[in-house]
Amino acid sequence: MLTVHHLNLSRSQRVLWALEELELPYQIVRYQREPTMLAPEALKKVHPLGKSPVLEDEGTVLAESGAILEYLQETRDPEQKLKPSDPQARIQYRFWLHYAEGSLMPMLLMKLVFGSLGKPPVPIGIRTVGKLLGKGVQKAYLNKQLATHAAFIESHLAQNPWFAGETLSMADIQMSYPALALLARGEQGEMPHLTAWKKRVEMRPAWQRAIQQGGPLDFPGT
Missing domain, CATH: 1.20.1050.10 (Glutathione S-transferase Yfyf (Class Pi); Chain A, domain 2)
Known part of the structure; x- marks a missing residue:
């Protein structure tokens, strides 16, 4: 099962959209921003940078939106729905x-x-x-x-x-x-x-x- 570590009001929304477009099952672990608008310290337990999004896939932990989106396209998009052929x-x-x-x-x-x-x-x-x-x-x-x-x-x-x-x-x-x-x-x-x-x-x-x-x-x- 894919797991998205999702911070409210953040760029991790893009990962959720990609997963929905690919119609993939996933679960969400939710985090709330601090009053300073920074991410909570709990995210550092998932990835050393303590940022969101983070995607977990059977032991593989990925950070950075672009890297996550490319990974999903390469590993979960066999019909190339989200990558042009031209x-x-x-x-x-x-x-x-x-x-x-x-x-x-x-x-x-x-x-x-x-x-x-x-x-x-x-x-x-x-x-x-x-x-x-x-x-x-x-x-x-x-x-x-x-x-x-x-x-x-x-x-x-x-x-x-x-x-x-x-x-x-x-x-x-x-x-x-x-x-x-x-x-x-x-x-x-x-x-x-x-x-x-x-x-x-x-x-x-x-x-x-x-x-x-x-x-x-x-x-x-x-």
Whole structure:
């Protein structure tokens, strides 16, 4: 039996979605974030990094969303439902699998951190300076970078209904967390193509089942 160590309001929602798309049986071990929004120490008993998601499969313990999704596709997807067969689509598939955490998510995390420098748990004595620093970095660098990423994603989805082409793939599942976080921030103006992609995702029964299993998906700092 596959076991998902699932943290609320986290990227582990992607693993639940993948499992539902593949119609695989699994069990969930649930964890709640601390008041600081950090993962609880209990997760370190499962994997040394103490992060979620973690997948257990008959003694094999895997961390990192992308690695887990690729593992599931390679070991539990004999019909290749979630990996395109077209060579050009596979290039896109590989790119978006890595882009999600390698390029887009770091920008969103930096936005979250710098947007929080004027708030607890930052010590009260330096919050004013922290707020000014955070706003400065966002204005000078982060906002421009995120605008570039938003335009890039919009341009791609203007020509493709899914990230790897004509059909849903693990690339969409991997992109779901940062793409939805980008939309939730609402700072990039209208993104009609990404919004249309979001609607296609939310119409999928597997997505709906994953939300029922994992709980509402929300994004800190939005």
